[in-house]
Amino acid sequence: MAQLSTFAGQTLAERYRCIRQQSVRLCADLTAEDMMVQSMPDASPAKWHLAHTTWFFEQFVLGHDPHYRPREPAWHYLFNSYYQSVGPMHARPQRGLLSRPSLEEVLAWRRHVDEVVCERLLREDGGAPTALVELGLQHEQQHQELLLTDIQHALWSNPLLPAYLRAAPQVTASVSMPLQFLPGREGVLEIGHAGDGFAFDNETPRHRTWLAPHALANRLVTNEEYAAFVHDGGYHEPSLWLSDAWATVQREGWERPLYWQPDLSSAFSLAGVRALDPAAPVCHVSYYEADAFARWAGARLPTEAEWEVAAAALPVEGNLLDGTPRPAQAATGQGLAQMYGDAWEWTASPYIAYPGFRPLPGSLGEYNGKFMCGQWVLRGGSCATPRNHVRASYRNFFSPQARWQFAGLRLARDR
Incomplete structure (x- = not known):
């Protein structure tokens, strides 16, 4: 054989x-x-x-x-x-x-x-x-x-708000690790697929890039932290939002993340309406919302190169899909947490071709390359991403107003 x-x-x-x-x-x-x-x-x-x-x-x-x-x-x-x-x-x-x-x-x-x-x-x-x-x-x-x-x-979208996961346990409040900013690597570094195992064409070619001094938050932004942004009037302060983002907020009437209930303490999930765990990562936010929150917090979103260089040194471990999607979990441990799983992380990087990029030949060249306009990169996977499907070089992408994906954010700062 x-x-x-x-x-x-x-x-x-x-x-x-x-x-x-x-x-x-x-x-x-x-x-x-x-x-x-x-x-x-x-x-x-x-x-x-x-x-x-x-x-x-x-x-x-x-x-x-x-x-x-x-x-x-x-x-x-x-x-x-x-x-x-x-x-x-x-x-x-x-x-x-x-x-x-x-x-x-x-x-x-x-x-x-x-x-x-x-x-x-x-x-x-x-x-x-x-x-x-x-x-x-x-x-x-x-x-x-x-x-x-x-x-x-x-x-x-059904007024009955039926549950997909009918036997899921109730969310219990947890305690997340304190927010810290950890210095990232700087200088001339390489990103992109290293050549081992499968990769999509948009992960290639591996190439050098420059990283200025920066620091990454050690975990994802939590529900509690995002609720503080909402309570502080974040959705009503135009100075926090990009122009297109503010127009979207006004047109769509956004007041909180998708699926959050008006009480800001519960949300619709695959298990139906459940209490929000304050320490779990906020999820189902758009790039526009992630960017506005980062401004409000006195920080910014990481670039995809900053994220990848940090993630490449870590094993692919975390709250990923193992048969049925589990609720997002609070961060624990030391160092960079939640780099894989829980929620996709919006980055500050537009989805464009790497230097020297060549799409696949023939019809399959339409798979990724034709979307390199008007999209933003997300990294790291979510609780709905199959465990053996994600890697440090994986580039997900969606339009900046997309909210229905399992997407959250990590903060970054210049040093």
Whole structure:
């Protein structure tokens, strides 16, 4: 048998099965009606996520086999996301109108594609392009987090505020480590993928950058600290906000983080409305809100280079997705805490190409590079990020007004 890529002792075929099954398990407690809901244009129905990730493997992995025939060619129009070079696609804001194919048909399609991909992975002649399978699995893990964020927003949009995690324990108040600013490395340093293991094209090439003297907060900003910003009138003080940010606050009527209740002591979560742990990281804030809070606190957001240089010296440990998303936790220990997991960390860096960046060849070049305009970089993963999916060089990105992701912030200062 041909030598296959491994991860923690698993063959690529075994990893494929585990990751694909995890997506279905995340939907196990949802009804078919739940999985049809598209609560806003930026979100997608759970059924669409399951179908789109299957389309990805059929289009880019099985599409290399001249003998393979798509199960339902018309579905490629429905479940293409943004790959213009592949063909036209159904309008993103209208994904919630796709009552057909049914959920049962989508799940049957997944099983069919999985059977064919695994059969090719196990063939002695290397019947599947393993690099594309790996990319497809990383893509699937991105959609697992999107599944959870979109499910939370859909359920929050329901006046009944139903819970996704029905047996989750109640949040108990905890004590976070005192806030400290720790000096970061300075001078000419390297960031970007170091060449070991998988990385997306936007993490390359590794290159030198200059870091001025700076310090990073030892933990994420807490609910209690963010509540002080709200109580101090932060959402009503234009001097704290960027121009576009202030216009957004006024237009949208923002008064507090997304999902916080008016009492500022409880919030809607995947477990329903629960009391906020004052010491846990604030979550579901936009770049605009993170930047305004940092100004109010007499600090700033870290650059992605400052963050990466610090994180590269640490193991990937923290409150990440291990089957079901756990609530964010208070920081403990010494040194830099919560660099991975709990909440994605907004940085002060726009999402642009690294020097010498080259997108993937062909249609897959549309995966990341075409979005390098008007987006901001987040680092570190969240409680909804699969544990084996994040690394120090990983660059997440969203528009600055996005709030429905598991995003928080860490403060930084110049020295």
